[in-house]
Each structure stands twice: as structure tokens, then as C-alpha cells.
Amino acid sequence: MPIKEQISSIPLFEGLPGDQLEELSSIIVDLDYQSGQSIFSEGDEGAGFYVVVSGRVKIFKISADGKEQILHIFDHGEPFGEVAVFAGMHFPANAEAMERSRILYFPRDALVGLIQKDPFIALNMLAVLSRRLRGFAALIEDLSLKEVPGRLAAHLLFLSEQKKGSKDFELTITKGQLASLLGTIPETLSRILTKMSKQGLIESNGARIKILDRDALQDLAEGLAKI
Template structure:
């Protein structure tokens, strides 16, 4: 089990350049957790005991409005770390986290990790770099929600997915419509309308969960509006 944890941490951008002794100290405090699809890992306001690195599966971090509307703040995949803010303060979790599918997480307890930070400045620098990455993502999310309409947000999302696809012009949507709508800050009906409009305009073709990009240049221009 510890070997699997070590391999995952070594491949995580946050810890990939640690020396073997540094990595060994991290592995010594790490715990493997298994969560099933749609299980809540923590809720906003829960006492924060530590943070996580995704080993397998995907996790969504989100907030709910008073009316129950969900806004997904980020989706984390293998190698990603999340909830690191609790390593520095003693405040509750500022958002909720849920397993999108079967998930294996590496849990790093707060107090044990803080002890390592006091001993190793490299870890502190890496944690700050992770904070900066998450902050940039949140700033980008705020800009999108403030200044872009749903079609523009959808276009930007599809281009982002296309950049990591192993097919030049096709994407398989692996989120439910409700989850994708929450990620883009809208509701499923509005998202469906955006897909319909882009399909009608000949920019893309939708067949179930398969999206074929028919006019990448127009999609790019739309994303930049």
C-alpha cells in the first residue's frame, strides 16, 4: 500500500521533485482513503483535518447557494491536490467535496504535515506554488462568470478539453449535464440551449456524449468574445 502512495506522490506536480528522504517522510504520514461514487468527502464548514492528493478517479469541489444551486469550483484528477488551505489555518473547509466516481485519495493530516513544513522549507515553497495555482483558477472562474455568457464559457471549456484529447476534433463528455452546467455556472436547460445553438450554427455536432468540433476557428473566436 505504501508503495502505491509513494508512486502517486512522486507523480504529483506538488511533490514530484522531492528527494527520496523527503518523499519518504511524506509517505510515512500519508493515509489511503477510498470513496464511492457520489460520496461526500467533506462538507463546507466541517472541521478540517488535512488535505488530499487524488490517486485515482475524480473529485469535484463545490458550493451550494441558499436555494440549493450548485457551483462547481474545480474538478480534480489523478495527481491533483486539493484543500491545502487547511495546512496553514485552523478554519473549517471553505467548500464541499464529492467523489464523481470511485476515488482513491491520499490524505495528509494537517498537524503531521505542519511538523514536516517546520523541518523542510522546500515543502512550504511547493505548498505556496499549489496555492497560487488554485488562486489563478478561481480568478479565471470569477472572470468567466462575470464577463462571459454561457456559449462563450462552453466554447472555452470544449477547447480546453480538446487540448488534452487524443483525437484531433472529438471529445467525450465524461460529466453529467447537471455537473457540466454547475461547472459553467448555469443550469442544464441553458446549457442544452447553448449546445443546440452551436450545433445549429455548424460549429459542432452532438451525438450523445460525443462532441465533434466542425469549425474550430469559429469556436476559438467565440471563446475569446
Template structure:
């Protein structure tokens, strides 16, 4: 199935900042990211960007629009220099008609995107800015416990937009997370204990847990 899909798709190289499609354009193609990052966003009435999602290597986007809509409900732009596989509307429909497994994979991908959007709304309603940042940083670290150093995948303005906050709120969240042993410098974050960060992201923000040698305590962040 994948071999056939690769044969019928087109590899596209794009530069950072290059627009793939605009909100309202005819939904003619969907994409799979081979390398890089792509953001999806909607333009507000005052011309600002409202980030809907950010996709990375191995992820696909715009399938639902190509499958069931006449136009894209969002715009897409490469965050970094990227390589993308473009799959035309005709090819996608042909694969769906001929291959039930492919149809199920498209349905699964669409369901996953919907689940992620629901989770984003839930986090905006139920978690503080610092908790959302903690969850984002934790998602970049493959370890379950211990120290971890990660590179921020894109600029902080985009991180703030993805997490539903202003850049100044992101900066305040970074300061707050220092009590958890998180240090952010330039484009990297050093985390003293990823488990502590994950526990904080999933827990109550009434206090910040931090560790010192031989001691575990709680300190109010009010």
C-alpha cells in the first residue's frame, strides 16, 4: 500500500515560511511530512494567526479537507525547510475506493487529528499556561524519568501560539517552571527530572513540586 502511494505522490521541497495553501483555497492535495515542521492556522478578523496545529515528520494533514470538503478550512505554512509528499485529490479518492485498508488508515488519521483538537481545547479549559508548557516540553522527551535536554523544534512565538497563549505568557511559564528544575536557554530546554515535569503537567497547579538533594517539598506559586 505504501509503495503504491509513494509511486503516485510527488516529493516537494519547501523553504521555511513557504505557504502550501491558504484558507479557502480549493482542497486539491493532502500531504505527508518527510522532513521538517508545518503549521496549520486560521486568520482572525484582525489579520492575526490562530494556530490550529503543528505537524512533524511522519505525520499527514489535509486528508479530511481533500476527502470531504471543497476548500481548505485552514492555511498551511512550512515552519522549517521541509520535504513533503503531495497526494492529489484524485489519487486519494482512487486509493480509498480500491483499498479498504487505506480507507481505514485515512479514517484513523482523521480521528487522531480530531482527538488532538479535543485535547487542546481541554488543556485550554482545565490547565494553566505553565502546565500546558510543561506538557509540551515533556512530549518532546522520550525518557520516562531522569534528566533530559531537548531542542525546541521551532521559535517561541509559534510555541506560544500552538499552546494558546501570548509570547509574554510563555516567558512567565518558563520562569515558573524553573522551580521544577527546567532551564530554557535560546533554543534548548534542560529538564532535571522529566517525571516531575510530567506529574506537574497532569496534576494540580496549586503548588510547584521541586527537588533538592535529600528533600522533596512543595512551594506555593501564588
């Protein structure tokens, strides 16, 4: 299969127009790794990122006592090293082929040249990533809408208790921190707060929370009700 077809099915480039896939193809280095062969080492400069076409790659660190700790295993269609390369950082871990693997290499310098020549390549890649982010966010929302409202209700009741039962208080941490504490993302947390407000459970204004219906929050926290 020609490289252009190969990369059109990679999520990172999904939906890029044909001429941009063509331009990207022109900078790719097609690599073949043997089982056990090192791809990069921790601390190496992020001079380019990789996409697995076939085979499997492990990303790992070596602990102080020499033990290998596998962080990820990547296979068909998955990019690796891209965060470090986009950010201009060194690789934070090692990569090694776990079996014979075909891997596409995208050199950073060539990518920068490409973007300079055609900024729309970067915009389209930003579009792909933002669309995936939106999709992931929706999925996280689906998954966490089952449990997060209850945990959030419990947290609000706890904060109120700490303020000697006051119904009017401020969140003590940022919404980003609160979201990660609850196992969700800020976007979902915002939406749950909005939903709680609409249903008359609370009033929410920035970090300020006012409890309007303590019983309903209690039911939510105990899993006796849903929103």
C-alpha cells in the first residue's frame, strides 16, 4: 500500500485533504525494526515522531534498581513520541520494538518546513486533534455522568459541613483540580454544575456555590436520585 494511503487511515491525520497527505508523505522515512531493537532512549532529543504501521512498540522506563517499567504498548495506527516532538522536548522514556515492526518516522525539521510553506497543514492537524478531543470529552462525559454527579454532590455537602452548615460558600480548589479529583474533565464538571443549577439544586456562579435543595443533593450523593 502506498504511504499516502497508509497515513490516511491514521487517526492523527484522519480527514486531511489529499494534497496535504501527499505533502506529509514526502517527509516520511519508512523504517523497519527487528524485535528488541531500540527506537529511541530516554533523554534523546525529540527530533521526530513515529507511527506504527505493523508490529508492536513498548514505551518504558528503567527504575533506579534496573527494573523495566512498561508505560504503553502501541500498535497499528498509533503515534508515539509526538507530544515531546511537538513541544520541542527530549523523549521522557525509551521505545523498543517488541517484534519486527514497520514504523513511519516524521522528522520535526521537515514538518516545521512543511508548516511554514503550508500553514493549513498545521490547522488541519489542529482540527483533527480538536475533533478527537471533543469526541473523547463526550465519551468521558458519557462514562462519568453515571458517577460524577453523585461524587460532586457529596463534595459540595462536605464543603458546606466544613463551613458549619453554611449554604453559601466558595470552592476551595480550581474547577480543573476539582474535575480531576472527581475523575472527569472541566468541561463535564461545568455541564454537571449547569444541570444541577437548572434543576434547582444549587446556584453556581464562578467559584461561588449556593445550596438550594440540600435533600436533593443528599439523595444524589447516596445514589438515590439522578440528574
